[in-house]
Amino acid sequence: MLGKFFDKVKDGLARTRAAMTETIAAVVPLGTRLDDDAIDDIEAALIGADMGLETATEIVDELRDRLRDEQIADGPAGVMRILEEQVAGIVALDEGGALPLEGPLPGKPYVILIVGVNGAGKTTTAGKLAKRYADAGKKVVMAACDTFRAAAIPQLEIWAERANADLVRAQAGADPAAVAFDALAAAKSRGADVLLVDTAGRLHNKVNLMEELKKIRRSLAKQNPGAPHETLLVLDGTSGQNALMQAREFNEVTELTGLALTKLDGTAKGGIVVALRREMALPVKLIGVGEGVDDMQPFDGAAFAKALFAE
Numbered sequence: 001m002l003g004k005f006f007d008k009v010k011d012g013l014a015r016t017r018a019a020m021t022e023t024i025a026a027v028v029p030l031g032t033r034l035d036d037d038a039i040d041d042i043e044a045a046l047i048g049a050d051m052g053l054e055t056a057t058e059i060v061d062e063l064r065d066r067l068r069d070e071q072i073a074d075g076p077a078g079v080m081r082i083l084e085e086q087v088a089g090i091v092a093l094d095e096g097g098a099l100p101l102e103g104p105l106p107g108k109p110y111v112i113l114i115v116g117v118n119g120a121g122k123t124t125t126a127g128k129l130a131k132r133y134a135d136a137g138k139k140v141v142m143a144a145c146d147t148f149r150a151a152a153i154p155q156l157e158i159w160a161e162r163a164n165a166d167l168v169r170a171q172a173g174a175d176p177a178a179v180a181f182d183a184l185a186a187a188k189s190r191g192a193d194v195l196l197v198d199t200a201g202r203l204h205n206k207v208n209l210m211e212e213l214k215k216i217r218r219s220l221a222k223q224n225p226g227a228p229h230e231t232l233l234v235l236d237g238t239s240g241q242n243a244l245m246q247a248r249e250f251n252e253v254t255e256l257t258g259l260a261l262t263k264l265d266g267t268a269k270g271g272i273v274v275a276l277r278r279e280m281a282l283p284v285k286l287i288g289v290g291e292g293v294d295d296m297q298p299f300d301g302a303a304f305a306k307a308l309f310a311e
């Protein structure tokens, strides 16, 4: 289980890990106690990785407490073990939080609505999910509800072809709620297992766009009262503390069930996942660690923490 997830995530988080572990290796002495300067440097490294000031402070406070009476004989490795434990504790998933990718799904079709700001990685996430479900033997339908940008439909079409999924689409400019309605009807009549609904990028403070999102939700729920089963907010992992703000604000205006963090491979700031877990009562369900179809993983907190601090 851990193997494949771990390798992908470890590769994806290489820059974040290198930035932190290089500092730790440089400031933690072997066989003596940690002094305050070293603790401050560790805190700065955690903040540099975008864990957020409060999270970093909480982590180093505990580190200081734990090391007060304990000599860390193995130096940096011992410190990293403690940091890994602390991060694992913060990011641990709530029970039932993971997105089911195989086996029985909680709805037929299981409807996943994908939302977020422009360029966050929504369409890519929808495409990667389509492939994962198809590979697990599920029949997948995709709904092209980004009718705003003309280029959005062909982009989704390419992903649908890769996953051998059916695509339900309309003319550019069509009402996305109507596309969602038609897509769910098609998914039901074709006996699909999963319906992935890709939407246009939107900002939480644009009232008409948030109304449009509500309308999409209503048109899904009208046919299947449980739908959408998931509303995933896709966040660009390189957008730093901005991602935290987006999560808070989207969560206020729509009912999210979880977060998907993308582009963690391109950044030294993967600690944002830790900040998000600490601040939001929402699980991180997926992480994207590359542009390829297999570069998306269900989130596993223990493996994530290990990938951040493993040597």
Ligand SMILES: Nc1nc2c(ncn2[C@@H]2O[C@H](COP(=O)(O)OP(=O)(O)OP(=O)(O)O)[C@@H](O)[C@H]2O)c(=O)[nH]1
Binding pocket: 116, 117, 118, 119, 120, 121, 122, 123, 124, 125, 146, 152, 199, 200, 201, 202, 234, 262, 263, 264, 265, 266, 287, 288, 289, 290, 291, 295
């Ligand atoms: N390196 C990397 N790139 C990614 C990842 N996920 C998405 N991208 C890239 O990010 C860019 C934007 O992705 P899209 O999926 O088009 O984003 P979107 O949210 O659908 O964008 P709009 O529909 O324009 O709002 C593309 O170039 C993707 O290849 C990831 O996990 N890692």
Ligand SMILES: [Mg+2]
Binding pocket: 122, 123, 124, 146, 152, 198, 199, 200, 201
């Ligand atoms: Mg898109």
